[in-house]
Amino acid sequence: MKTILLTLFFALMFFNIQAQKSYFQQTVDYTINVTLDDQNHTLKGTIEMVYTNNSPDALGFLYMHLWPNAFKDTETAFSRQQVRTGNTRFYFSDEKERGFITGLDFTTDEVPASFTLEPSNPDIAILTLGQPLASGASVRIKTPFEVKIPASFSRLGHVGQSYQMTQWFPKPAVYDRNGWHQMPYLDMGEFYSEFGSFDVTITLPENYVVGATGTLETASERAFLEEQVKSTNMYFDTLKNPVQGFDREAFPPSSATMKTIRYTAENVHDFAWFADKRFKVRKSEVTLASGKKVDTWVMFTKTNEAYWEKAVDYVSRSVRFYSDQVGEYPYPHATAIQSALSAGGGMEYPMITVIGQTGSAESLDEVITHEVGHNWFYGILGSNERDHAWMDEGFNSFYEQRYMTEYYGHAEDANYIPAFLMKDSDMGLSELAYDFFKRKGKSQACDTPSDDFYAPNYLIGAYLKPPMVLKYLENYVGLEAFDKAMQSYFTQWKFKHPQPEDFQAVMESSLGQSLDWVVKDLFLTDKTLDYALTGIREEGDQYQLTVKNKGETSGPFSISAKKDTGLVTTQWYEGIENKATVNFPKGDYDLLVLDETRSMPDLYRNNNNLKTSGIFKKAEPLHLKFLGGVENDKRSTLYYLPLPARNAYDGFMLGVALYNTALPSKKLEFRVLPLYGFKSKSLAGTGDIHYNFMPDNVFRNIRLGLNVRRFHFFDNETDAYNLAYNRFKPYLDFTFKTKLAFPVTKKLSLSATIVDKEEAIYDYDGTFYGLSDGNTAYYIRLIYDYQNKRVVNPNSFQIGIETNQLDYYGWALSGFTSHIKAWIELNTAYTYASKRNIDLRFFAGGFLKNPESSAFPVFPDAFNLSAQGYNDYRFDDFYFGRSENKGLRANQIGGGEGGMKFPIGNAFSLGRSGSYIAALNLRADLPKKLTGKIPLKPYFDIGYFHSEVPFIDKHNFLWSGGLLLEILGGRAEIYFPVISSKEIQDRFKERGNYFQRIGFKIDLNNLNPWELLEDILVP
Structure with missing residues (x-):
């Protein structure tokens, strides 16, 4: 019987494995010839693709991306997203500023082929093959094409005669074990493309300086660039006041003589190039640990030239840094371009990146490092950026923060938030941003598809939270084990298309433990992590600490002992559900802190501290602070702000606002403004207290509160009286969950307004008698509000x-x-x-x-x-x-x-x-x-x-x-x-x-x- 059961088990397991498609990867090899017309801002040429079907399926059609068509009109996915995120520049642009791709006439193996456009996405074509493409077979696809280059609305574009040629040619969508991944072009949302080779020939006026993906094969152009390097070096040798900001540098006339230059590239999934007659050029070289040498280049205009003077060193340093940390750089060069960019501070392509304007040398170094780092995370590890942005942006941001810590002493630029607000707080920018939206009930999982993100959450879910989670894992398993695991991931999946489950499998294999709490809880879903230290008692040479899990995930946690302000020791514990008691060794320290290093995305930290002695071990000291600030979770802060006020009946009023409202928000918030009226000679003012509930149901937020108000509202100089009102308003607000990607709010409000008014009493003959104790009115309101902003x-x-x-x-x-x-x-x-x-x-x-x-x-x-x-x-x-x-x-x-x-x-x-x-x-x-x-x-x-x-x-x-x-x-x-x-x-x-x-x-x-x-x- 046991043998039968085992046989059945293995048979079912084998059947299940066979039912799932094994990993495969398509290959696309490109040959492209184009000519730039810089008077009409068009690019005309031909493209030939050899598409190899490595899947087990016969393919009757291919999805083809025609991304220049994203700029064709206001009905495209790009335009719709721009409007949804608050940007109307393209929506109201002139037609002459827009762009498109035309002149397409596809053939497959020399046979004319038809194509249709998706009805709602003119930048996605369905190319019908003459006959199904069998598994293991290849098809040769050719077409002429012409691109009307748009103004710089996003990535592809031009500003005058400065050209950013990205997402510019017809390109097949990825077909993998999960099917087709056709996607319209988006500004907030990047790409997913097949690996292959490129052979690209570009013809343009000969005084253009060009930076591109791949190896420059044209000897005369290599000599031309070397001359530009010499000229740039001489320029800086005599330059006394380099430009730090923007410079409206004029374009020189285009040469009447054309040149043709050729680039080749292997094991890449995209090809981008940038051309500008004003580019200055610097070149260097970096030697990797293996002895391999990589050329590094920068090309830039007068804008920010003060910062770009040393920028080639940043490129070299970042290539070496990522090679040491993740895996060796496989390409022959790395280039950074300073040019117009309307899609963020920088954008990456294989071997080349484009950078917009920056405000300092340090910020330029940071952006260059981030964009160069993308050669590893998406360039080499070709994950699906559109569906899993955290796998490239998040991982890359983690190593960028390592780089900034090593060379500048901090992982994040604290200057984004005014210093007076950050004073006394241990929160960093990432933690603050994550907590702010999480506590508002407006957070989303890191694994949210890009076009479904609420715009701030794209920053948080793709760039800010993933480095926090990786640092959490690194602290838990140790630096050496973590680096070994990440390097294994790079080695096993370079030049492939890893999915989240592939990352998890490699990391679990290397670290020898389940990482569901990392991948499934903190990346794939939006589960809350929130531990609390709730009790302490002595037991022999140990403290017995009560730890409560108030969140939805049970990841590991650390407890640290501190003496005065110094760290004594730290211990890690496996995650718990609900409540548990853990032992911590006694010693000479006065404070125990859960997650002292702040590496965990712990939502509420005001319950993470316990004193080892005293009656009130959990009590937080009260601190008064002027105006406001970012939360200090180690003490209770009461903010104050002196304020004047005035009305006709209280006269000039003076008071002080007292409130606990900070960044990020709290569950219980209050603010009161007591005032003294110098005319009425009495107290006046307003106040509000409310509690925020975050239910996981149809409501995003439920707020229960009380608003109070007292002022005078009528005076009579003849009879010398001044009437006051007291207003009490208990309220209950229900904010419904809506799709966060859309600026829609729906709220149901129930309130009871109680107004108590003083009233003057007169005798029947009109003689003023005095003031009544007041009459009271009660108003109950139920209001539904809908807003689409x-x-x-x-x-x-x-x-x-x-x-x-x-x-x-x-x-x-x-x-x-x-x-x-x-x-x-x-x-x-x-x-x-x-x-x-x-x-x-x-x-x-x-x-x-x-x-x-x-x-x-x-x-x-x-x-x-x-x-x-x-x-x-x-x-x-x-x-x-x-x-x-x-x-x-x-x-x-x-x-x-x-x-x-x-x-x-x-x-x-x-x-x-x-x-x-x-x-x-x-x-x-x-x-x-x-x-x-x-x-x-x-x-x-x-x-x-x-x-x-x-x-x-x-x-x-x-x-x-x-x-x-x-x-x-x-x-x-x-x-x-x-x-x-x-x-x-x-x-x-x-x-x-x-x-x-x-x-x-x-x-x-x-x-x-x-x-x-x-x-x-x-x-």
Whole structure:
């Protein structure tokens, strides 16, 4: 029986292995001949490809990439992604700036072949073969082609007569054991191509300097470059003030004589070249550990020449560094080019890289090293960059950080964040960025396909988090074992297409242990790692430490002992689930720290420290800090900021904001602003406290909070009283999960606003009696908000419902009334040019129940076509003169409900309804050539309000228009009326001169610095 079971087991295992395709790799060998026309910015020529099918399948067609077509029109995947990520430069470009590939006439083995374009991707063609290509067979594919070179929108392009020829020729998609990998060109998202050879001939005016992939086979051109090297050396010998910034260096005329140059390359998957008549050239040589010599080159213009003077040394040093760390460089040269680039700071191709502008020699060294390093990670280890960006960008960034640490003493440039914010914090840039978005519920797995990334997460998931994870693994297994494993990965998979499982298999084989916690938990998924030290007790010569796993992955962890500020010892432990007790040797130290080196992507570190003595072993010391900063997880920080304020009733106010809000956000956050009013001689202020829940379900975030506010809102100088209000607003916000790649937010908000207002009491004869303890109103609201913040044609809508219980004796004869009101608000915009919109807003609101619909004066909770302080019955907004009838403060406008902009004060019921209203608001950005940088916009509003008051017309239409000056992105505005309906004009005349008609808005709720910061960091 045992024999039968074993036989069955091995038979099933064999069947399973056979069911999975074994590794194979296609080969494509290219011969290309092209001529550059630098007057019309075109490239014309022919291409011949020998495609060898090493797969077990017969192929009836090939996917062919025609990536210049990405720049053909605004319907391509490239254009759509650009708009989605907030870049409209290509979308609004002139047609003459765009590019494409044309003139294609494919043959396969000399037989004409047809092709079709994917309907939504004109840069992907399906080439039908004359007959199926059998396994092991080859087909010769030929076609003429012509490229209209676009302006520099991304990688392929030109700036004047400086050419960046990348992704420029027809190229087959990869076919591997997972099938076809056809992909449209993207700016945020790189490539996956078959290895092979290139034989490329380029004809162009003879005074162009060219840098390219491969070996330069043309002897005359090699001599030409050597002359350029001599000329450049002489130039720097006499140069006194090299240019550090950008220089608008003119292009010399093109030579009438053409030259033809030839390059060859083996074991590469791409070919790029760069041409500029202004290039200066420097050359060097680096000797690798084996004795192999590699030529190193740099080519650059006057822009940043001060930094490029020594740049060839950076190329040489980085080639040697990566060769020693990862594996020997296999190619004959490495070249760095300074040229125009619209896709990041640098871009890599086999043997050559292009670099944009930089700000210092150190930053140039860093970018060159990173891009040269890509010769290993994607150049030689040809992983799928589009689907697994962490395998090239992440691994390469890890070694770049090693390089920067060795030569500059730090892995990351801390200058990205102001020093006063980073002071007292141990967080680095990578940790801060990762924690910031992770705690917001906006993180994504490193293995997210590039086009599905939320733009900040592409940086984090591809560049920042992977080095953290690799450093974590290195610290755990040790430097020697880690390097040996990575070098084994390089050796086994060079010139191949490794997948994540291949990387994991090699590393596990070398290290002798499972690495699911690395690859599956921290790369392939977005599981949270969060350990906590929760308890300590002595047991003999050991400390027994209680460790709790609050996260979703159980990777190993380290505990370090410290004495004063010095590290004494560190021990590593296998990962745990839930809670466990571990032993740590006792010694002369006073603090135990989980992950002292900060190599783990541990989400919350404020629970990683334990004192070895004292009563409060987990207590964090309190520290006061001015303004703000990045989180210090070793102590509790209370930030403070003295602030003035003013309104008509409290007068000048002075106070201090106190808050724990830092970068990144916390679960529990609070901020209070107590103020003292020198006119009211009493306390005023605002406060907010909330707790952030991060459920792993339909919601991204659930926030439970309480907002409080107290100010004075009305004064009477005759009877010498000043009325105050107290406002309490408990709220519960549900933010839904949406596709992070799209700028869409959906939120459901439930709130209960409680307003307690003081009230003046008068006798029947009008004698002031005193102030009441206050009357209280309760408002319950349920609101659904949808926002799509795309930069082209953004839109949003809101629907809401409100009910209340009201205790306004002066308004309700019964002393108690309730209403139910509902509304909808729609916003849309037509984007006619970059950052130029025509905005349309529609609002409609009505009462489903209102016992006071016919009351006069119109009751406080009415709908309003024009929002002002006196009709802000929930006290949602801040007003300088909430109850004012005249003067500048009476002209403050709110932005809600009908959205009209006429300030008429509380003496009139114009535009107010206890029944229903509707309004349409229109505004437009003027063309830049008319206004320059002045944000002046025309506006026009039209509104309807229905009245049940017996002596007011039932149907009322109002309209007004003018010019508005927009400040701080619309958070503050000034309204200059030009035309108005008769009813509004009559009220304006009663107010006095034109200046009494000018309204203004200052939306202090949206000027909240914490909200502004979030808008900046979380677009």
